[in-house]
Amino acid sequence: MAEPALKIIDANGAQAVPATATATLDATLPAAGQGRSRRRNLATRHGFEHLCGILRVAGLGFVEPLLRLALGEAARPQLKALWQLLFVPLIAACVFLFLWSQASSRIVTSLGQIPGPAAVWHQAGALWADHRAERAKQAAFYERQAKRNAERLADDPRADVSRVRYTGKPTYIDQILTSLETVFTGFVIASLAAIPMGILCGLSPAFGAAFNPFIQLFKPVSPLAWLPLVTMVVSATYVSEQPMFEKSFINSAITVALCSLWPTLINTSLGVASIDKDLLNVARVLRLGWATRLFKIVLPSSLPLIFTGLRLSLGVGWMVLIAAEMLAQNPGLGKFVWDEFQNGSSESLSRLLVAVFTIGFIGFLLDRVMYTIQTLVSFKGNR
Numbered sequence: 610m611a612e613p614a615l616k617i618i619d620a621n622g623a624q625a626v627p628a629t630a631t632a633t634l635d636a637t638l639p640a641a642g643q644g645r646s647r648r649r650n651l652a653t654r655h656g657f658e659h660l661c662g663i664l665r666v667a668g669l670g671f672v673e674p675l676l677r678l679a680l681g682e683a684a685r686p687q688l689k690a691l692w693q694l695l696f697v698p699l700i701a702a703c704v705f706l707f708l709w710s711q712a713s714s715r716i717v718t719s720l721g722q723i724p725g726p727a728a729v730w731h732q733a734g735a736l737w738a739d740h741r742a743e744r745a746k747q748a749a750f751y752e753r754q755a756k757r758n759a760e761r762l763a764d765d766p767r768a769d770v771s772r773v774r775y776t777g778k779p780t781y782i783d784q785i786l787t788s789l790e791t792v793f794t795g796f797v798i799a800s801l802a803a804i805p806m807g808i809l810c811g812l813s814p815a816f817g818a819a820f821n822p823f824i825q826l827f828k829p830v831s832p833l834a835w836l837p838l839v840t841m842v843v844s845a846t847y848v849s850e851q852p853m854f855e856k857s858f859i860n861s862a863i864t865v866a867l868c869s870l871w872p873t874l875i876n877t878s879l880g881v882a883s884i885d886k887d888l889l890n891v892a893r894v895l896r897l898g899w900a901t902r903l904f905k906i907v908l909p910s911s912l913p914l915i916f917t918g919l920r921l922s923l924g925v926g927w928m929v930l931i932a933a934e935m936l937a938q939n940p941g942l943g944k945f946v947w948d949e950f951q952n953g954s955s956e957s958l959s960r961l962l963v964a965v966f967t968i969g970f971i972g973f974l975l976d977r978v979m980y981t982i983q984t985l986v987s988f989k990g991n992r
Contacts, residue, residue, distance in 0.1 A: 666981050668973075671695035724959040729966070732959035740780035747775045779940050785967065788941035791858060792930045795865025796923050802866070803873035803922070804915065808907065810874070811881025828871040832864050832929045836936050839863045857939040864933040869926035876918025880911030912986045920979035927972050942968060 657680070661673045671694035674687040706726050713723040724732075758770035779787070810817035840860050847856060884907060892902045908915075934943025946964050949957045 666977075666984050668977050718958070719953075721955050721958060724962060728959045729962045732956060733963045735956075736781040736960070736963060740782045743777055743780045746777055750775050750777075781945065781963075784941050784945045785971070787858075787939065788930060788934065788943070789971070791861045791934070791939060791941055792865055792923075792926050794858075794862040795930070796869060796919075796926050798862065798866040799870035799922055799926065800873055800919060803870040803918070804877050807874045807877025807915075807918075808881050808903070808911075810878035811884075811911070812907070817878060817882075824871060824874065827867075830868070832868050832932050833936070835867050836860065836864050836933055839867070840937065855939070857934075857937045860937040861930065861933040861939040861941070861943075864937070865926045865930050868929040869922040872921035872925060873915070873918035876914045876921070877911065880914030880918075881907055883914070884910045913983065916979070916983040916986055920976065920983055923975055923979055924972065927968075927975060931968060 657676070661676070664670055664672050671691065674691040674694065678684060678687045678691075710725040710727075713725040716723040754773060758772070761768045761770055806820065810820050840856075843856055843859050843863070847859060888906050888910065889902070892906055897905070930941070931943040931946065933939070934941045935947045938944055938947075942964055946961060949960045949964070
């Protein structure tokens with residue numbers, strides 16, 4: 610029979626807690642608090658490192674040393690990183706602007722003196738002002754049209770009102786958007802063609818050997834050679850009284866696709882061919898279906914190289930686009946450059962340089978977007 614538990618009663622008749630139990634409780638509470646605090650600190654540190662990784666991928670790595678300084682980390686390594694990531698590029702940019710301004714005053718062309726940084730900046734502001742003025746005209750046009758249609762419907766509810774589309778000149782911003790639409794259309798067409806062909810080349814050595822001569826043959830072809838052929842084929846096959854897309858847009862997009870599909874095709878083939886053979890052998894042993902092997906083994910294992918190819922293809926497509934739009938007269942940045950070259954006014958050189966910097970900046974942004982996606986699927990964390 611179990612003995613009754615010993616109870617300690619104090620002077621007031623209440624049950625007292627043993628001193629050893631009190632000491633144990635007092636020691637446990639701070640330890641539990643320290644554990645929770647440590648977990649919070651680890652979670653905060655993990656979130657901070659994740660944020661720093663995002664900043665590095667986005668091209669804003671110079672913000673990381675500032676954040677670390679704000680958190681009280683050692684100043685010397687952070688100042689050194691800040692010097693390399695922020696101040697050195699700023700100094701280089703200032704030197705470039707100084708040399709540009711000095712050299713521009715000494716070079717005179719048939720269109721006049723080479724514009725300096727101030728003149729180019731002024732023309733950039735003028736192009737933005739033209740865009741806002743054109744959008745104001747468009748808004749006024751649709752407002753007048755809506756008012757006129759409302760008056761006609763008030764007089765006759767059965768009246769057939771017209772809704773006319775505004776046909777003002779495309780602004781510089783409109784031409785940028787047209788170029789982006791064109792390059793993404795060509796990029797999607799190239800990706801839809803290159804990725805399946807790359808998978809087949811990687812999985813089948815015979816197919817890869819058969820297709821390799823065509824890759825080596827067509828990969829170096831210039832867009833200036835593709836565009837006349839594309840134009841003739843599109844003119845012969847794309848015949849419609851009310852076309853969904855302009856022929857100049859289709860010509861430019863197909864030319865971009867033909868020139869940009871090769872990096873994706875080659876990298877996809879290399880990624881698929883580099884898959885661990887043990888994985889494919891296990892898939893055969895388990896008798897996995899073709900679709901299961903493709904989506905569970907082949908694509909996940911080759912995604913990093915596929916996105917490397919996509920990143921390269923998008924860069925090639927953006928570079929090729931300008932030449933394609935010049936010849937196809939697609940109303941994008943290429944046509945803007947060509948029109949300003951043909952214009953020959955005193956402002957043409959400044960506007961041409963605005964276009965050059967715009968093309969370079971958009972190309973940089975497109976590359977960072979693809980690099981971010983590539984990093985997310987590379988299974989290597991932040992780089």
